[in-house]
Amino acid sequence: MSNNTSKCDIGFVGLGVMGKNLVLNLADNGYKIAAFDLDSEKVAAAIQQDVLETNNQAPRVIGCSSYTELLSKLKAPHLIVLSVPAGEIVDQVCQNLIGAGIQPDDIVIDTGNSLWTDTVKRESVYKDNFIFFSSAVSGGEVGARFGPALMPSGSEYAWTRVKPIWSAIAAKVDAVTGKPIERTEPGQIIEEGEPCADYIGPAGSGHYVKMVHNGIEYADMQMICEAYHVLREGLQYSCDEIADIFSQWNEGVLDSYLMGISVEVLRHKDPETGSHLVDLILDKAGQKGTGLWTAVSSLEVGCPAPTISQAVYARSISSFKELRQQTSKTLSAPQVERFTEEKKLEMVTQLHDALYCAKICAYAQGFQLMKLASVEQNWNLNFASIAKIWRSGCIIRAAFLQSITDAFERDYKLENLLLDSFFSEQLSQYQQNWRFAVAKATMMGIPIGAISSSLSYYDSMRCDVLPANLLQGQRDYFGAHTFKRIDKPVTQKFHVHWTEPGRPIKQV
Numbered sequence: 001m002s003n004n005t006s007k008c009d010i011g012f013v014g015l016g017v018m019g020k021n022l023v024l025n026l027a028d029n030g031y032k033i034a035a036f037d038l039d040s041e042k043v044a045a046a047i048q049q050d051v052l053e054t055n056n057q058a059p060r061v062i063g064c065s066s067y068t069e070l071l072s073k074l075k076a077p078h079l080i081v082l083s084v085p086a087g088e089i090v091d092q093v094c095q096n097l098i099g100a101g102i103q104p105d106d107i108v109i110d111t112g113n114s115l116w117t118d119t120v121k122r123e124s125v126y127k128d129n130f131i132f133f134s135s136a137v138s139g140g141e142v143g144a145r146f147g148p149a150l151m152p153s154g155s156e157y158a159w160t161r162v163k164p165i166w167s168a169i170a171a172k173v174d175a176v177t178g179k180p181i182e183r184t185e186p187g188q189i190i191e192e193g194e195p196c197a198d199y200i201g202p203a204g205s206g207h208y209v210k211m212v213h214n215g216i217e218y219a220d221m222q223m224i225c226e227a228y229h230v231l232r233e234g235l236q237y238s239c240d241e242i243a244d245i246f247s248q249w250n251e252g253v254l255d256s257y258l259m260g261i262s263v264e265v266l267r268h269k270d271p272e273t274g275s276h277l278v279d280l281i282l283d284k285a286g287q288k289g290t291g292l293w294t295a296v297s298s299l300e301v302g303c304p305a306p307t308i309s310q311a312v313y314a315r316s317i318s319s320f321k322e323l324r325q326q327t328s329k330t331l332s333a334p335q336v337e338r339f340t341e342e343k344k345l346e347m348v349t350q351l352h353d354a355l356y357c358a359k360i361c362a363y364a365q366g367f368q369l370m371k372l373a374s375v376e377q378n379w380n381l382n383f384a385s386i387a388k389i390w391r392s393g394c395i396i397r398a399a400f401l402q403s404i405t406d407a408f409e410r411d412y413k414l415e416n417l418l419l420d421s422f423f424s425e426q427l428s429q430y431q432q433n434w435r436f437a438v439a440k441a442t443m444m445g446i447p448i449g450a451i452s453s454s455l456s457y458y459d460s461m462r463c464d465v466l467p468a469n470l471l472q473g474q475r476d477y478f479g480a481h482t483f484k485r486i487d488k489p490v491t492q493k494f495h496v497h498w499t500e501p502g503r504p505i506k507q508v
């Protein structure tokens with residue numbers, strides 16, 4: 001904490017959407033910041049905002065025009081936070097800091113959406129120059145300003161220095177109910193409650209956890225969009241009617257930030273045309289890579305995450321707009337029966353339950369993926385703690401995360417959320433409506449790949465016996481890949497000599 005003339009507590013590089021807001025959040029919490037961005041206008045904008053918010057009192061944000069100046073303005077040992085685009089820019093900034101004279105006991109915290117394997121490499125590449133620490137951040141612009149969810153990992157020593165700062169700026173939840181304690185005014189800080197920031201583990205683990213957070217975010221978003229599609233195209237509800245339905249859903253088990261913002265997007269009118277803006281937004285989804293990385297990691301680790309992968313595919317399919325425009329003219333639609341008002345309301349309830357069940361399965365996939373990665377990488381992740389961090393501040397924040405916290409607190413070794421008594425009962429209670437919703441949407445010709453792949457995941461997990469027996473037979477037939485038998489010890493392998501007379505089975 002500083003007065004006007006003293007050196008700054010924290011150096012900050014990158015004052016874009018996240019950086020500027022994190023800086024102001026730090027300043028609200030009493031830290032004085034030396035700030036640098038390649039774009040001097042971004043530095044000026046951050047200073048201007050600080051002046052505005054503090055009514056011209058002592059400046060809390062000091063602009064710097066070089067890395068050397070940035071280091072010279074900081075207390076030693078230096079603490080520097082990066083909020084720059086992921087990838088080689090992070091290394092460029094690190095090299096610039098080395099050139100400016102950063103010291104081995106200084107700490108650099110990467111808060112961007114870096115690929116976790118890059119973070120692992122960076123910790124060792126820069127170990128003689130400074131301590132490379134990372135802390136993934138979620139919450140977007142508003143979260144960064146008033147309380148994000150933070151996923152720090154790397155040097156435990158660095159964490160002892162970062163922890164008080166991170167605990168101050170993080171989102172907070174009520175320690176008893178797990179409900180977010182909201183803060184929306186500049187200068188206002190929340191000192192009570194549990195911070196949504198906790199040490200995740202060794203280098204790379206925080207970025208891995210954030211990557212899976214984003215994979216789940218993709219799934220959550222896609223499933224809400226699929227429900228919207230059924231309501232809009234299938235049941236012919238207006239944007240405002242769907243906003244009303246979502247608003248109601250947001251009062252119960254589906255209460256989430258993403259549901260809340262969907263209501264606001266659906267209600268928003270374009271000032272130029274007066275139409276609902278959503279009807280004017282081009283239906284081509286963007287993506288920056290974290291969902292894709294999650295899907296790729298699930299394949300590499302060998303952990304099924306079909307809902308997350310399907311959400312990535314859904315964005316890819318959407319991007320083929322021109323192709324879809326052509327195929328929409330040639331591919332025929334099913335014959336659809338008209339729904340009565342009563343049947344429409346019935347379908348709304350079924351969709352609600354489908355979304356809830358599909359969401360449970362998407363989270364089950366994400367948490368199992370983290371579990372397998374944790375074992376593979378020896379990270380010893382604490383899943384109750386991760387669920388707690390995600391209860392507020394981040395994009396997937398939802399009442400639901402308290403139930404996940406409870407599940408991992410009941411059994412910290414839980415292999416999959418579907419084994420938890422609360423979630424298995426919920427799925428059992430609502431699965432019938434989930435099936436109706438998937439079946440009806442399919443009959444209407446509305447694609448609901450994420451919601452339905454969650455259902456297939458559930459049914460696969462429910463099956464004691466899957467048709468992989470036939471698959472193993474096929475593999476043995478064409479490639480002599482061998483198979484095991486349920487009536488013999490699992491250590492034994494067999495092969496049928498398919499081309500020989502009598503097709504003899506031999507142990508191999």
Ligand SMILES: NC(=O)C1=CN([C@@H]2O[C@H](COP(=O)(O)OP(=O)(O)OC[C@H]3O[C@@H](n4cnc5c(N)ncnc54)[C@H](OP(=O)(O)O)[C@@H]3O)[C@@H](O)[C@H]2O)C=CC1
Pocket residue numbers: 013014015016017018019036037038039042083084085086089092093111112113114137138139140141
């Ligand atoms: N936006 C979001 O909701 C979230 C983003 N993130 C992650 O946070 C990081 C920052 O994101 P965001 O704020 O949205 O991105 P922005 O592009 O808005 O901000 C990045 C800033 O870094 C500056 N910059 C680029 N290169 C350098 C450099 N070599 N030295 C100094 N400054 C540089 C950019 O300047 P210029 O514009 O001139 O290039 C820009 O001002 C990213 O890794 C992102 O993935 C994480 C969570 C949420």
Ligand SMILES: O=C(CO)[C@H](O)[C@H](O)COP(=O)(O)O
Pocket residue numbers: 113137138139140214217286287288289290291395
């Ligand atoms: O990390 C985030 C939120 O948690 C970012 O908003 C992220 O950029 C979103 O990903 P995408 O651009 O691929 O939709």
